[in-house]
Amino acid sequence: MTPDGIIAGAKIVAHEEPILVIGVPREALAAYVADFKGFDLRAGGGLQQLPPAARGPQAVAGASVTSAVIRDAILRSGRAVFRSRVTALESGSVPRLDRESRRRSSWPALVAEGAVKRLLVTRGEAARLRETTDAEPEKTFIELWLALATPSAIGETLLGQRLYESELAKIGAEDNLLLVAANGLYSFRGTEWRKSGVFDRIEIQQGRNTFRLRASDYQPIDVLHAAGAPEFREIALFRIAHASGFNPTEPFRLDVSLARDAASPSRLAAPVVVSLDYRIPDSYLIPGSVASSPTLGREPGIRPSPPDAAPVQAPLWQDIWWQRRYEIAALALMLAGLGGILIFQDWVTARGKLYRCVRIGYLLLTLGFLGFLANAQLSVVNVVTFIHALLSGFRWDLFLLDPMVFVLWSFVAVSILFWGRGVFCGWLCPFGALQELLNEAARRLGIAQLQVPFGLHERLWMLKYVLFLGILAASLHSIMAAFAMAEVEPFKTAITLKFARDWPFVIYAALLLIAGLFIERFFCRYLCPLGAALAIPARMRMFEWLKRYRECGAECQICARTCTVQAIHPLGQINPNECIYCLQCQAKYFDSAVCLHIKKRIERRQPRPAIKTPAAATPAKGVTDGH
Amino acid sequence: MDISRMTRRRALTIFAATAAGLVAGGSRPETADYEWRGYAMGTDARIIFSGASHQASRSAAELAAVEIERLERALSLFRSDSEIARLNRDGVLPAPTGDMLRAVGLAVEVADATDGLFDPTVQALWEAYVDWFSTSRNQEIPPQHLIARALQAVDWRQIKLADDSIVIGKGQRITLNGLGQGYVTDRVANLLRHRGFNNVLVDLGEQRALGPNRDGSPWLVGRRGRPRIELSDGALATSEGVGCILGANGAVHHLFDPRTGRSSHRWQTITVHHHSAAVADALSTAAYCASGDEIKNLVRKFDGLIVWATDHSGRENRWESAIRPIGVKSHMG
Numbered sequence: 001m002t003p004d005g006i007i008a009g010a011k012i013v014a015h016e017e018p019i020l021v022i023g024v025p026r027e028a029l030a031a032y033v034a035d036f037k038g039f040d041l042r043a044g045g046g047l048q049q050l051p052p053a054a055r056g057p058q059a060v061a062g063a064s065v066t067s068a069v070i071r072d073a074i075l076r077s078g079r080a081v082f083r084s085r086v087t088a089l090e091s092g093s094v095p096r097l098d099r100e101s102r103r104r105s106s107w108p109a110l111v112a113e114g115a116v117k118r119l120l121v122t123r124g125e126a127a128r129l130r131e132t133t134d135a136e137p138e139k140t141f142i143e144l145w146l147a148l149a150t151p152s153a154i155g156e157t158l159l160g161q162r163l164y165e166s167e168l169a170k171i172g173a174e175d176n177l178l179l180v181a182a183n184g185l186y187s188f189r190g191t192e193w194r195k196s197g198v199f200d201r202i203e204i205q206q207g208r209n210t211f212r213l214r215a216s217d218y219q220p221i222d223v224l225h226a227a228g229a230p231e232f233r234e235i236a237l238f239r240i241a242h243a244s245g246f247n248p249t250e251p252f253r254l255d256v257s258l259a260r261d262a263a264s265p266s267r268l269a270a271p272v273v274v275s276l277d278y279r280i281p282d283s284y285l286i287p288g289s290v291a292s293s294p295t296l297g298r299e300p301g302i303r304p305s306p307p308d309a310a311p312v313q314a315p316l317w318q319d320i321w322w323q324r325r326y327e328i329a330a331l332a333l334m335l336a337g338l339g340g341i342l343i344f345q346d347w348v349t350a351r352g353k354l355y356r357c358v359r360i361g362y363l364l365l366t367l368g369f370l371g372f373l374a375n376a377q378l379s380v381v382n383v384v385t386f387i388h389a390l391l392s393g394f395r396w397d398l399f400l401l402d403p404m405v406f407v408l409w410s411f412v413a414v415s416i417l418f419w420g421r422g423v424f425c426g427w428l429c430p431f432g433a434l435q436e437l438l439n440e441a442a443r444r445l446g447i448a449q450l451q452v453p454f455g456l457h458e459r460l461w462m463l464k465y466v467l468f469l470g471i472l473a474a475s476l477h478s479i480m481a482a483f484a485m486a487e488v489e490p491f492k493t494a495i496t497l498k499f500a501r502d503w504p505f506v507i508y509a510a511l512l513l514i515a516g517l518f519i520e521r522f523f524c525r526y527l528c529p530l531g532a533a534l535a536i537p538a539r540m541r542m543f544e545w546l547k548r549y550r551e552c553g554a555e556c557q558i559c560a561r562t563c564t565v566q567a568i569h570p571l572g573q574i575n576p577n578e579c580i581y582c583l584q585c586q587a588k589y590f591d592s593a594v595c596l597h598i599k600k601r602i603e604r605r606q607p608r609p610a611i612k613t614p615a616a617a618t619p620a621k622g623v624t625d626g627h
Numbered sequence: 628m629d630i631s632r633m634t635r636r637r638a639l640t641i642f643a644a645t646a647a648g649l650v651a652g653g654s655r656p657e658t659a660d661y662e663w664r665g666y667a668m669g670t671d672a673r674i675i676f677s678g679a680s681h682q683a684s685r686s687a688a689e690l691a692a693v694e695i696e697r698l699e700r701a702l703s704l705f706r707s708d709s710e711i712a713r714l715n716r717d718g719v720l721p722a723p724t725g726d727m728l729r730a731v732g733l734a735v736e737v738a739d740a741t742d743g744l745f746d747p748t749v750q751a752l753w754e755a756y757v758d759w760f761s762t763s764r765n766q767e768i769p770p771q772h773l774i775a776r777a778l779q780a781v782d783w784r785q786i787k788l789a790d791d792s793i794v795i796g797k798g799q800r801i802t803l804n805g806l807g808q809g810y811v812t813d814r815v816a817n818l819l820r821h822r823g824f825n826n827v828l829v830d831l832g833e834q835r836a837l838g839p840n841r842d843g844s845p846w847l848v849g850r851r852g853r854p855r856i857e858l859s860d861g862a863l864a865t866s867e868g869v870g871c872i873l874g875a876n877g878a879v880h881h882l883f884d885p886r887t888g889r890s891s892h893r894w895q896t897i898t899v900h901h902h903s904a905a906v907a908d909a910l911s912t913a914a915y916c917a918s919g920d921e922i923k924n925l926v927r928k929f930d931g932l933i934v935w936a937t938d939h940s941g942r943e944n945r946w947e948s949a950i951r952p953i954g955v956k957s958h959m960g
Contacts, residue, residue, distance in 0.1 A: 131902065131931070196790035203725045208697045210724040257725055268740055268910070268929050270813045270903030271729040275821050 001041070005082045005173060010036040010074055033070060041078045041173045079173040095285040097176075097248045102319045103153035107228035113283065115154050116147040119276035121258075123185065129272040130258060140184035146254050146276050149177040149237065151284045159237070160225035161323065167219060167237060174242035178204070180254065181224065181232040188256055189234060193218075201259065205275075206252035209245050213238050251279040317400035327374050328403050334365060335411045338427055342419060342581075345545060349586035359582065360440070363433040371430025376404035377495040378412065378424065380468065380530040381486050384475045412534070420541040421534035422581025425524060426564070430495045432524055432580070435516040436564065442517040450518045457566055460526045461578065468532035488529060524580065525565050535577045546574055546581075547589050549597045556596035559585040658841070663688035667695045667831045668808045669705040674815070677826040678841025687822055691815045695831075698814060701727040702807040704750075715750065715800040720793040730803055730810045730905070731786065731793055737806070737909040738783035741925065745913035746885040748795070750802035751780035756879060768879060774888040781885050808832040809864060809908030816904070828858075833904040835862035836954065845956070850898065853937060860954025861931075862904035864911040866897045884916040891916040895941070900933040900955045910934075922946055 002008050010033050080100055110116040121129075121144075124137025149155035149164075155177055156164040167177055180202065182188050192200045197215045204211035221235035240246045258272040321328065341348055341358060349355050370376045382405065389395065399406050408428065415423035425432055443449065452460070467488055475482030490509035493501050499509065515522040524531055552559065553572020560568035563585060567578035574585070592598045661684035663674045674691055676684040701710045701724050710727045714720035720727070734747040755777035759769040785796030795801060803810070808831050816835045819827050827837040828846050839845045839859035848856045848863055856863060868880040868890065884891040897914045901907035914922050914934055923946055926932050930950040937943045 192790075198722065198791045200725065200728070205694075205697065207693050208700060210697060210701070210726070212722060212724065255725065257729065268737060268901070268903075268906045270810065270905040271733060273725075273729075273814070273817065275818065277821075 001078060001081060005041040007036050007039040007041065007074070007078060010034060029070075033074070036071075036074050039075070039078075041075065041082050075169070082173050095249055095282075095287050097280065098151060098284050098286045101152065102156070104319060104322050105153045105157045105226070107157075107224070107226040107230075110147070110154060110157065110226065113281050114279070115281055115284070116145055116158075117276060117278050119144040119146075119254075119256075119274065121184075121186075121274055126186070126258060126272075129274070131269050141258075142182055142184040142186040142188065142256065142274075144188065144254070144256065144276050145179075145181040145232075146278050147179045148248055148278065148280050148284075149179040150248060151280075153284070155179070157226045158224050158229070159221065163221070163225075167239075171239050172242060176240045176242070176246060176248045178238045178240055179221070179235070180238065181221075181235040183230075183233045186258065187234060189236060190259070201257045203255045203257075204240070204246070204252055205255055206246060206250060211240060211244055211246055217241075248280060249285055251277065253277045317403075320401060321403045324403050328407060330369065331374070331376070331404055331407055334369070335407070338362070338411075338423070341583075342415075342423065342545075345583055345586060346547070346590075349583050350590040352587050352591050355583065355587045359584075360437070362427060363437055366428055367430050367433040367437065370404075370408075370428065371433070371495040372498065374404050375496050376408055377430050377491045378405065378408060378428075378530065379486065379489055379491050380471060380533055381483055382409065383530065383533045384471060384479070384482050384486070387472070388475065388479065416534060416538045417541060418543050419545065419581060420576045420579065421531065421538035422576070422579045424534060425528075425531050426580035426582040429524075429530075431489075431491050432521065434494065435513065435521050435523060436582075438513060439516055439520040447517055449520065451561070452519060452566065454566070454570055457525070463526045464528050464532040465535075467527065468529035471529055472533075486529070488527065490523070521565050521580070525578070538576065541576065546579070546586060548572060548574070549589075549595075551597050555600075558594060558596065559588050562588070660841075661685075661688075663691065665692055665695070668699060668703050668804075668811055670808065670832045672831040674819075674830070675828045675846075676824065677828075677839075679824070679826070683824075687819055687824060690818065690822070691829075694815055694818055695811060698726055698811045702730055702803045702810065704802060704804065711801065711803055714793055714795060718795055718797065718799070722791055723793050726810075726814070728788065728793070730807060731801070732788055733810070733905055734801075734803060734806050734909065735783055735786055735788070737906065737913065740929070741910070741913040741917075743783065743885050744917050744921065745805060745909050746781060746783045747801040747803060747805070748781045748783050748786070748799050749883050749885050750800040751798065752777045752883050752885075752888055753802065753881065754800065760879075768889075778885075778888040781888070805912035806905050806909040809862065809903070809905035812862065812904035812908075829904075833862055833864040833908050834858060835904040836860055845954075850896070852941070853896070853935075853943060856898070856900075856935075857956040858900075858954065861900055861902045862907045863955070864899050864901075864904065864907035866911040866915040867895070868892065868915070882912065882915045886916070893918065893938075894936050895939050896935075896937040898935040902931055919944060 012030055012033050083096075083099060105115075107116070111118070119142075121141045122137060123134040123139045123141045126141035127134035127137065147154050147158060149158060149167075152164070155168070158164075158179055159167065171177065180188060188202050189199060190201045192198075193215050199213040199215070199218070202213055204213065217239040219237040219239075221237050224232065224235065246252070254276040255273050256276070258274060341362070348358060386399075389399070399409075412424045412428065467485075471482050471485045471488075474485050487505070490505075490512050493499060493505040493509040494513070499506050512523045512527075519525070553568075553570060557570060560566070560570060560572070564582045565578055565580050567575045567580070568585065569575060588594045592602065658678045658680055661676045661679060661681065663676075663684070665672045672695065674688060676687065679687075699706055699709065703709045704711055704715075706712060710720055710723055723731075731747070734745075737745045738747065752774070755773055756769060759773060780796065780798045780800070782796065782799075785799060786801065787794040812829050812831045812833050812835045815831070816827070816829045816837050819829070820837050825838040826841045829835045829837070834846070834848055836846050836858045837860075845857035845859040848858050850856065850865070866882055868882055880890045882891050883889065894915055897911045899907045899911040899914060901910065910925070910932065911934075914925065914936065917925065919936070922934050922936060922944075926934055926946040926948050930948050933945065933947040933955060935943055935945050
């Protein structure tokens with residue numbers, strides 16, 4: 001970037017966008033990015049100044065979202081750098097408007113701090129000013145609200161994120177947005193502007209300068225998004241160019257000219273103008289530095305900004321959490337539900353029918369909401385990133401950026417400590433849920449299940465540990481190589497991208513799912529590096545709540561044979577490294593129609609008449625725990 | 628144009644309840660009367676704050692000074708880059724500010740209402756006189772053909788307030804000196820009222836009272852040789868031929884009758900009271916060229932007017948509208 005805010009050049013150094021890896025030619029992307037050369041960051045909508053032929057691609061075909069993100073990233077970071085390097089230096093000791101901090105506020109808070117100002121003119125007052133009379137002097141002639149919408153806490157709160165960002169994209173790095181809203185009898189817009197292109201009833205006055213508001217800088221707004229904002233008859237957003245001399249840090253006022261009442265010809269009166277004063281609260285200003293030393297800068301054009309002029313950034317993660325608050329709340333409910341199921345697992349599993357409904361329902365929720373809607377599929381990539389963060393200085397901010405993944409991981413961490421890795425694998429993994437649901441369907445359609453001999457099965461387990469260790473080892477050399485290896489997880493293909501991906505990936509994921517029709521959770525059993533990664537710390541788990549009889553494995557292999565992932569040894573014990581905590585064996589444990597042990601005990605008791613308490617005959621009562 | 632500034636004398640004096648600035652020095656009382664003196668639209672300006680705090684008066688005075696300068700950028704002929712200067716130079720003013728539009732709009736309205744007794748296009752006439760007296764060292768009245776030629780450019784009906792522009796007729800030039808000061812006075816007064824001031828006198832050539840003095844007593848506006856006027860609301864504007872004299876023999880002054888192109892000599896002094904300083908300003912100019920009957924008609928036609936007209940014998944006539952203004956009282960001499 002040049003010192004006057006022109007992009008001197010742009011090129012891709014590296015990118016890790018999975019969609020762009022495949023399908024979109026690298027040259028198209030490079031050309032798109034290179035085309036930002038010459039873009040004037042100070043001008044609003046900058047590229048408009050060039051002739052259309054020289055504009056180049058507005059987007060990259062087949063990756064419109066990504067190209068919009070790239071455009072946004074270039075312009076936004078360019079403007080931020082321009083402001084911090086150049087504007088900060090130019091303004092010297094003068095405070096400047098904080099355009100970078102991102103915050104959310106509410107209507108009452110904005111009103112309280114004076115970020116939104118109000119002027120009320122009753123019909124009585126208007127009549128007095130216009131030297132007429134009004135039969136209803138108490139009613140509102142015009143109630144006017146004014147706000148400088150440039151800072152995010154004001155603009156984004158009032159306009160909503162989408163509109164705020166799109167309006168911000170239209171203006172230059174130092175231009176401003178002004179919001180005017182009103183209720184009442186009188187319109188501040190009038191009708192003249194449609195014809196003349198300029199608003200004749202309103203004007204901004206600042207010191208010696210008058211700023212006229214033009215139709216070309218005008219955006220009508222339907223409704224304010226701020227929590228607690230009233231409804232308005234008319235809302236207008238105006239763009240005010242920096243070049244006009246407008247200074248958002250200085251006080252200014254909105255003059256509203258009250259048009260003459262044509263019904264009183266016996267009056268000669270001066271035009272009536274009412275004013276609404278505005279001054280941006282100090283909290284939206286960045287104090288100027290005392291003195292900056294230009295000699296510090298070695299490269300021409302890029303001079304260091306004074307340290308205390310650096311904008312105080314409100315954490316981005318807070319904004320993201322607020323935006324996704326409903327999803328987060330839904331996830332919290334879901335996790336609370338799962339916690340309940342686990343804590344009252346005996347009660348749930350003792351009711352076989354209820355357990356099956358809960359199980360299928362929860363898996364559907366995991367697949368539909370967590371997987372497809374919220375894209376909250378945890379991955380071994382998270383584990384690798386986490387380990388690397390621990391090695392290279394841990395920062396909460398980084399992990400807080402994705403609230404769903406953060407909340408999910410927090411829950412998983414606790415559940416690993418309590419019950420082992422199975423809670424995630426069996427309940428919260430969308431791909432796991434997809435496999436299990438498909439297998440359930442396959443079974444109902446009568447597809448025969450393959451039983452892997454336990455000796456072979458046991459040895460195949462090693463594969464996933466090898467894969468995980470391989471990925472971890474690769475990550476120490478190159479994180480990109482590790483991420484490439486992590487493609488052994490079909491999660492991105494199946495869940496995040498919903499199979500909209502290049503065919504080799506689709507075929508791989510489909511093959512795994514087909515294998516899962518014959519061997520339940522085929523991928524989980526042998527290949528999942530995430531499962532392996534979780535199984536290692538899960539050895540620390542605190543509770544052993546899965547119940548077994550002393551006879552299990554000796555007389556009967558029902559649980560072992562029907563275990564979702566064959567985690568039960570032929571000898572009867574459950575291998576917690578492999579167990580996915582689906583609780584199926586627990587349902588059988590309580591089921592007198594299935595469990596051989598219970599059946600035998602009932603048989604033993606039946607010949608004898610029930611003399612003692614009838615309650616003793618109920619299978620669940622008085623049964624000794626397997627441990 | 629500097630001639631008028633130099634020769635124009637202040638006809639009126641104002642007796643403020645307490646002389647401002649006397650209380651400065653030593654400990655400062657919480658409230659006092661403060662006076663700001665400055666310069667506006669080519670003439671002396673002052674604002675008196677009655678019973679105000681020093682801090683409030685000071686910030687209000689600063690605000691007023693900045694606002695005056697802003698309005699001068701639109702309306703003042705004394706600035707070569709003002710909107711009115713550009714309009715006179717180019718014959719068209721694109722993208723006028725709201726204040727320029729409203730001031731010119733009001734000038735046209737008053738011209739319509741007075742049937743041209745007030746006419747903002749007399750600037751061409753004024754320039755013809757100034758040229759005549761300054762270039763040829765003439766002491767006599769300019770010849771009729773010069774006046775007739777200048778009069779061709781005098782017709783307010785050629786001013787067009789079109790979409791987002793002001794256009795004037797070919798060869799026309801306009802002045803807002805018969806209304807501009809009043810317009811600025813109104814704007815400054817409204818701004819101060821909006822800031823919560825209720826005991827202020829704004830005097831930029833015309834006097835506009837925002838309420839009486841803090842103790843409730845009216846502002847006393849003295850007139851040369853005439854009884855004082857008590858003013859507690861609205862504005863007073865005074866026109867006097869002797870305010871600005873051209874040539875040595877005093878036969879020509881700045882108040883031209885747009886119908887004849889000659890300086891009017893009907894009255895010695897005209898003082899008008901109206902709620903708005905701009906309207907009072909324009910109507911005092913109009914009344915100066917009007918006959919007694921014409922003034923009577925004007926007062927009959929419009930509400931809220933008082934006109935004091937002193938003829939050359941020193942006799943004062945007073946006419947007022949049926950719905951008379953409040954906040955003004957003239958003392959009997």
